[in-house]
Amino acid sequence: MTNDLIPNLTAFDGDSLDKAFADLDKQAREAAVKIDGPDAIEVFRLEWLGRKQGKLTLVSDQWLKAAPAEAKKAVGQRFKALKELVEKLLEDASGAGPSDAALKAEAVDITLPGSRRLMGAEHPITRTLNEIVSVFASLGYSVGVGPEVETDFYNFESMNFPPGHPARDTQDTLVVANQERRPLRDRLLLRTHTSPVQMRTMELQPPPVRIVIPGKVHRNDAADATHSPIFHQVEGLCVDTSITFSDLKGTLDHAMKALFGSSVKTRFFPSFFPFTEPSADVQISCIFCGGKGCRKCKHSGWIELLGCGMVDPAVFSFAAEKQPDYDPKRISGFAFGMGVERIAMMKYGISEIGQFYAGDMRFLGQFA
Numbered sequence: 001m002t003n004d005l006i007p008n009l010t011a012f013d014g015d016s017l018d019k020a021f022a023d024l025d026k027q028a029r030e031a032a033v034k035i036d037g038p039d040a041i042e043v044f045r046l047e048w049l050g051r052k053q054g055k056l057t058l059v060s061d062q063w064l065k066a067a068p069a070e071a072k073k074a075v076g077q078r079f080k081a082l083k084e085l086v087e088k089l090l091e092d093a094s095g096a097g098p099s100d101a102a103l104k105a106e107a108v109d110i111t112l113p114g115s116r117r118l119m120g121a122e123h124p125i126t127r128t129l130n131e132i133v134s135v136f137a138s139l140g141y142s143v144g145v146g147p148e149v150e151t152d153f154y155n156f157e158s159m160n161f162p163p164g165h166p167a168r169d170t171q172d173t174l175v176v177a178n179q180e181r182r183p184l185r186d187r188l189l190l191r192t193h194t195s196p197v198q199m200r201t202m203e204l205q206p207p208p209v210r211i212v213i214p215g216k217v218h219r220n221d222a223a224d225a226t227h228s229p230i231f232h233q234v235e236g237l238c239v240d241t242s243i244t245f246s247d248l249k250g251t252l253d254h255a256m257k258a259l260f261g262s263s264v265k266t267r268f269f270p271s272f273f274p275f276t277e278p279s280a281d282v283q284i285s286c287i288f289c290g291g292k293g294c295r296k297c298k299h300s301g302w303i304e305l306l307g308c309g310m311v312d313p314a315v316f317s318f319a320a321e322k323q324p325d326y327d328p329k330r331i332s333g334f335a336f337g338m339g340v341e342r343i344a345m346m347k348y349g350i351s352e353i354g355q356f357y358a359g360d361m362r363f364l365g366q367f368a
């Protein structure tokens with residue numbers, strides 16, 4: 001196909017190409033000099049860059065396509081240089097900026113009312129969790145994380161719940177199906193507490209250790225006003241030489257005062273957890289009545305809030321399989337764990353745990 005806007009090209013050697021492109025180069029420069037206003041700019045643009053009949057389109061369609069394979073590169077390079085020249089000429093002719101018409105088309109009506117964006121805010125669970133973590137961070141604790149799908153070994157066995165231990169039944173566990181052919185310790189389950197991260201951390205890092213472990217845990221509990229099959233815990237672990245129960249009491253007393261106010265008192269009661277010995281439940285003086293007795297504290301003046309204890313030597317023995325420095329004869333430590341939902345419910349006076357997960361903006365908006 002030929003077109004009288006550009007000559008037909010028959011020879012593709014370097015000299016012929018140079019001459020053909022030089023002619024177009026000259027035409028473009030001469031045309032550009034004659035531009036004398038916005039209309040002429042548009043005429044020039046159409047003549048050279050028009051999508052169907054522009055000379056550059058024709059060069060591409062006719063010369064480039066007709067070129068034999070070995071000449072394609074030479075034609076392409078010259079075509080590119082020509083295109084750059086035309087664009088430059090057009091830019092120079094157009095002066096400083098876009099045309100008035102282009103500006104008008106892009107104009108924004110600043111008198112229209114704006115669209116208001118809702119401010120995001122931390123979810124009350126996230127906020128409480130971060131508050132707890134920051135209390136311990138200021139004591140020098142770092143944050144440990146681990147998987148939510150855990151093996152039986154990390155969730156139970158290494159935490160001193162041996163197979164068949166009755167304490168396993170108290171945590172109705174959600175297990176992954178079709179695992180019967182695996183050895184018990186390798187079977188997968190949804191972690192019932194954040195404690196497995198204690199073991200994972202100790203296996204990776206020799207003592208001393210000071211970590212808090214915030215995270216989601218799962219139990220096969222029916223949902224009611226205060227229970228949910230998914231909830232959040234913050235677990236803590238401190239291991240070093242000569243850590244005593246006094247350190248545990250002092251740390252948790254400070255943490256409760258930091259979370260609930262300096263007038264809060266704590267007291268410790270003997271309890272049982274497989275992974276600590278001795279173990280204790282911690283109560284704080286009722287934050288609603290100041291300890292005088294009210295409906296919230298069942299008129300006792302105290303509210304039970306978390307569990308804790310000195311790390312059981314059996315747990316250290318499991319850690320020592322990979323890190324021999326966890327020798328229960330040379331080191332000691334304490335651990336504690338608390339439910340984030342429970343603390344958030346107390347802090348914000350929430351009576352239904354389900355409110356946290358319902359995604360109701362009327363509820364969540366109060367925390368923005």
Ligand SMILES: [Zn+2]
Pocket residue numbers: 286287288289290291292293294295296297298299301302
């Ligand atoms: Zn009370």
